[in-house]
Amino acid sequence: MYEFLRGPMVCIAFLVCVLGLLYQFISLLRLTSVKEHIFYSSKAKKKNRNLLSEESLSNLSIKIKGTILGTEPFVVILTTLFHICIIITPLFLMGHNILMYESWSFSLYSFSESFTDFLTLLFLVCAAIFLLRRIFIARVRAVTGIYDLILLLITIAPFLTGYMAYHQLINYETIITIHILVGEIMLMAIGLTKLGHAVFFFFARLLIGSEYSFSGGSRAWKLKI
Amino acid sequence: MTENEHRIIDNCKIKEMLSQKKKMKKFLSVCASCGLCAESCFLYRNKKEPEYMPSYKAINSLGKLFKKKGNVTYTMLEEIKELAWGNCVLCGRCYCPFGIDISSMISWARTICRTQGVYERYDLNVRG
Numbered sequence: 164m165y166e167f168l169r170g171p172m173v174c175i176a177f178l179v180c181v182l183g184l185l186y187q188f189i190s191l192l193r194l195t196s197v198k199e200h201i202f203y204s205s206k207a208k209k210k211n212r213n214l215l216s217e218e219s220l221s222n223l224s225i226k227i228k229g230t231i232l233g234t235e236p237f238v239v240i241l242t243t244l245f246h247i248c249i250i251i252t253p254l255f256l257m258g259h260n261i262l263m264y265e266s267w268s269f270s271l272y273s274f275s276e277s278f279t280d281f282l283t284l285l286f287l288v289c290a291a292i293f294l295l296r297r298i299f300i301a302r303v304r305a306v307t308g309i310y311d312l313i314l315l316l317i318t319i320a321p322f323l324t325g326y327m328a329y330h331q332l333i334n335y336e337t338i339i340t341i342h343i344l345v346g347e348i349m350l351m352a353i354g355l356t357k358l359g360h361a362v363f364f365f366f367a368r369l370l371i372g373s374e375y376s377f378s379g380g381s382r383a384w385k386l387k388i
Numbered sequence: 389m390t391e392n393e394h395r396i397i398d399n400c401k402i403k404e405m406l407s408q409k410k411k412m413k414k415f416l417s418v419c420a421s422c423g424l425c426a427e428s429c430f431l432y433r434n435k436k437e438p439e440y441m442p443s444y445k446a447i448n449s450l451g452k453l454f455k456k457k458g459n460v461t462y463t464m465l466e467e468i469k470e471l472a473w474g475n476c477v478l479c480g481r482c483y484c485p486f487g488i489d490i491s492s493m494i495s496w497a498r499t500i501c502r503t504q505g506v507y508e509r510y511d512l513n514v515r516g
Contacts, residue, residue, distance in 0.1 A: 190414065191414060194410055194411040194414055195411065229428070229483065230483065231424045231427070231428075231483070231485055234424075234427035234428070235424060235427060238422075238424060242422075296423075297421075300423065301438050302423045302426045302432075302438040302441050302444075303421070303422070303423035304438075305423075305438030305439070305441065305444050306419075306421040306423060306438075306441065306443050306444050306447055307421050308421070311420075311421045357417060357418045357419070357420060359418070360418055360420060360486060363418050363486065364486060366487075367418075367486045367487030367488070
């Protein structure tokens with residue numbers, strides 16, 4: 164079981180992840196090739212080039228007030244930490260890099276074990292707050308389905324089992340096998356489910372049809388950025 | 389049962405209209421249900437009820453139509469009407485961190501409802 168999960172299953176998981184994301188990427192490209200009419204033009208804001216002028220700073224503070232950074236700063240900090248941790252922790256984990264070196268004679272930079280441990284804990288705390296938010300805050304609960312909860316649990320599971328394996332809280336061999344399995348499930352879920360927002364997010368930021376868009380939001384990919 | 393519940397709904401027309409908006413279906417499918425759009429809606433800020441949250445309105449109007457693949461009853465359209473007209477003014481100020489155009493979805497849900505003779509009768513039902 165362990166050998167299968169460490170060998171062919173890793174390749175399958177990566178393949179499903181990459182092909183799934185590619186499919187999502189292409190289908191989104193197809194759907195967003197025609198330029199749409201945008202009501203809020205960003206041309207006006209481009210006139211003012213002096214970013215430190217009083218007018219610019221005052222515009223900036225007004226702009227921030229209308230975004231989630233202004234309305235929900237705690238969630239913004241939380242989600243930023245959550246997403247930084249979810250990307251950098253597995254990539255720069257010493258154990259993962261050793262495995263990569265053993266398999267492909269190639270490895271990335273590794274953080275110290277104590278720092279990775281801290282990042283994992285930070286991730287778990289953020290994830291726990293997200294879970295509680297989904298359960299106890301009425302407006303989030305109203306749009307949360309069982310599917311959303313399962314996806315959140317799929318995301319949390321590799322970190323939780325990894326933490327348990329590192330600290331050997333229960334039988335190491337069992338927990339590390341579960342850790343690899345749930346990690347592969349998460350990879351596949353990225354390709355096949357809405358966890359694909361890892362890629363979709365950047366798309367959407369350029370598509371958004373309002374003054375908040377990074378590129379003016381013409382909702383098309385035939386645009387001048 | 390009221391007379392309205394027996395009204396015939398053109399489900400084929402609804403399906404055809406839904407098929408025109410594949411992009412909206414895609415955008416709905418990636419909604420993370422984060423609830424961060426709530427504060428961007430002035431109606432939500434005033435009422436503080438989840439039913440006024442932009443994502444709730446989109447999921448339970450156009451999202452519902454997609455979920456049912458257009459096979460909806462008159463009663464369901466009436467419920468959608470309550471959300472699409474009663475809880476939204478289509479001001480377009482809703483802000484989604486993923487860039488989902490929520491107001492256009494609610495607008496399309498309204499258009500679909502209108503084709504089935506379900507719409508807000510401002511002359512009969514005075515709100516406010």
